[in-house]
Amino acid sequence: MSFKWMDRRNPICTLLVGIILIGILVVFIGCSEQSQSKLRVATTTSLYDTGLWEYLEPMFEEEFGVELDVMYAGTGKAIDLGQRGDVDIIAVHSKSRETAFIAEGYGVERVPFAYNYFLIVGPESDPAGVKGMNPENAFIKLMETGSGVFVSRGDDSGTHGKEKSIWVNAGFEYEDVQQVGSWYVEAGAGMGPTLVMANEMQGYTLTDMSTYLAYKSDLGLVPIVDEGAILLNVYSAIAVNPENVDVKNLEMANNLIEFLTAAEIQQLIGEYGVEVYGLQLFTPCAGNEPAS
Amino acid sequence: MTQLWDGFLKALELIYTFDPEVVQIAARSLSIGLTSIVIGSAICIPLAGLIHFNQFWGKRFLVSLIQTFYSIPTVVIGLFVFVMLSNAGPVGGLGILYTPAAIVVGQVILITPILLGLIISAFRGVDKTILDTARSMGASGWQMALLVIKEARFGVMAAVIMGFGRAISEVGISLMVGGNIRGVTRVITTAISLEAGRGDIELALALGMILIFLALVVNIIMNRIQQK
Numbered sequence: 001m002s003f004k005w006m007d008r009r010n011p012i013c014t015l016l017v018g019i020i021l022i023g024i025l026v027v028f029i030g031c032s033e034q035s036q037s038k039l040r041v042a043t044t045t046s047l048y049d050t051g052l053w054e055y056l057e058p059m060f061e062e063e064f065g066v067e068l069d070v071m072y073a074g075t076g077k078a079i080d081l082g083q084r085g086d087v088d089i090i091a092v093h094s095k096s097r098e099t100a101f102i103a104e105g106y107g108v109e110r111v112p113f114a115y116n117y118f119l120i121v122g123p124e125s126d127p128a129g130v131k132g133m134n135p136e137n138a139f140i141k142l143m144e145t146g147s148g149v150f151v152s153r154g155d156d157s158g159t160h161g162k163e164k165s166i167w168v169n170a171g172f173e174y175e176d177v178q179q180v181g182s183w184y185v186e187a188g189a190g191m192g193p194t195l196v197m198a199n200e201m202q203g204y205t206l207t208d209m210s211t212y213l214a215y216k217s218d219l220g221l222v223p224i225v226d227e228g229a230i231l232l233n234v235y236s237a238i239a240v241n242p243e244n245v246d247v248k249n250l251e252m253a254n255n256l257i258e259f260l261t262a263a264e265i266q267q268l269i270g271e272y273g274v275e276v277y278g279l280q281l282f283t284p285c286a287g288n289e290p291a292s
Numbered sequence: 293m294t295q296l297w298d299g300f301l302k303a304l305e306l307i308y309t310f311d312p313e314v315v316q317i318a319a320r321s322l323s324i325g326l327t328s329i330v331i332g333s334a335i336c337i338p339l340a341g342l343i344h345f346n347q348f349w350g351k352r353f354l355v356s357l358i359q360t361f362y363s364i365p366t367v368v369i370g371l372f373v374f375v376m377l378s379n380a381g382p383v384g385g386l387g388i389l390y391t392p393a394a395i396v397v398g399q400v401i402l403i404t405p406i407l408l409g410l411i412i413s414a415f416r417g418v419d420k421t422i423l424d425t426a427r428s429m430g431a432s433g434w435q436m437a438l439l440v441i442k443e444a445r446f447g448v449m450a451a452v453i454m455g456f457g458r459a460i461s462e463v464g465i466s467l468m469v470g471g472n473i474r475g476v477t478r479v480i481t482t483a484i485s486l487e488a489g490r491g492d493i494e495l496a497l498a499l500g501m502i503l504i505f506l507a508l509v510v511n512i513i514m515n516r517i518q519q520k
Contacts, residue, residue, distance in 0.1 A: 217491030
């Protein structure tokens with residue numbers, strides 16, 4: 001019993017089989033690249049979306065002859081990846097959670113390498129009348145007037161953590177804020193999509209300076225509140241602790257930390273984006289956190 | 293409307309200039325999708341035959357269950373596979389998380405219900421008298437199986453095309469267990485998700501159009517084969 005379409009001499013059949021075999025080969029080559037050593041870093045969406053990692057990645061890979069895999073997620077997920085040992089090092093921006101990560105034995109040492117500032121952006125019309133206030137007072141006014149939508153990241157990210165801390169500083173319990181009504185919107189999304197949502201709803205949101213500047217679509221949102229000590233946003237790198245987590249790459253993780261804090265790279269970080277945006281996206285701070 | 297048009301122009305530009313990064317992610321989408329459908333078909337065509345041609349207790353329930361899993365969300369499969377393959381998970385030692393192999397595993401799980409369900413339906417459509425005639429002429433088990441596949445080939449091909457479409461278009465699994473790592477596991481769908489999130493709508497639309505174009509090409513090839 002033979003079927004014409006399975007006839008080996010049929011060229012299209014051969015072609016299809018060929019494509020499939022090549023496909024399988026490519027996938028297996030992909031897997032077997034374990035032979036070249038890899039370093040996996042989990043970082044936040046706000047840092048990743050600026051393109052800084054894509055800029056630094058080839059430099060690091062060339063200097064150390066290793067493949068750098070950059071995963072991005074909200075800070076909460078990035079920390080989870082570190083706890084699971086699915087990454088060798090994390091680079092996030094939530095001091096309290098970073099300290100806990102180390103205190104619980106998952107991380108080795110917190111090394112700040114750059115900082116910038118958060119700001120609250122919103123519609124030009126400023127319906128709640130909070131422009132120019134400090135963040136805590138702006139939040140109090142938002143609560144009082146209830147006019148003006150506020151879009152929260154709502155995703156346990158570093159930015160979300162900062163927003164929560166502003167509410168707390170302003171004297172509110174976060175659970176109460178979540179119940180306050182339809183003007184408080186929990187997006188559950190990354191910084192880019194949250195900005196889009198705030199734009200569509202003509203509402204306010206807390207964003208880091210770099211993502212806001214680097215966002216590639218037109219946003220009808222303007223800076224509303226950009227001064228306040230609480231708005232300091234520090235990015236730190238922490239190597240995952242091989243004593244408590246099943247990771248095997250501490251040496252290369254430490255190389256990445258050294259790389260990020262090296263004078264030459266610190267200068268590049270400081271200059272990143274200046275040409276395109278006319279402003280620094282990041283201020284380098286090699287291991288020393290700026291006094292807030 | 294201008295965004296759609298700009299997206300279309302950008303797609304043409306990327307195809308025409310063979311933009312290296314786009315070529316890389318398109319090749320990866322294709323190879324992962326094709327691998328998934330090949331492995332899926334290899335498992336599911338015989339399995340569907342086994343299910344269809346045997347009577348056993350709970351068979352109807354099993355078929356219902358298979359059809360229920362048509363609707364399983366890709367993020368759920370992605371989550372399940374992630375938990376399994378994570379370093380902290382049961383099969384973590386394989387070390388395939390965040391590699392294309394992990395995506396293949398997830399996609400095979402995704403398309404198995406579709407392949408099984410549709411191929412069983414295709415087999416159901418084969419006239420029983422053909423099988424009886426073949427058996428009375430002394431056909432062996434293997435020959436009977438091949439006969440059924442040949443008779444049901446249009447249905448089987450439809451199932452395979454459907455399975456491939458489902459695999460190449462999914463995001464949830466690729467994102468969760470692949471991680472969208474540039475140069476390693478970035479595929480078209482995860483790239484669209486990233487670029488849209490960064491506000492580069494034009495590029496996201498362009499990538500979407502390229503994916504559809506690729507699916508069209510693969511389908512044309514599969515249809516040519518079906519007709520031979």
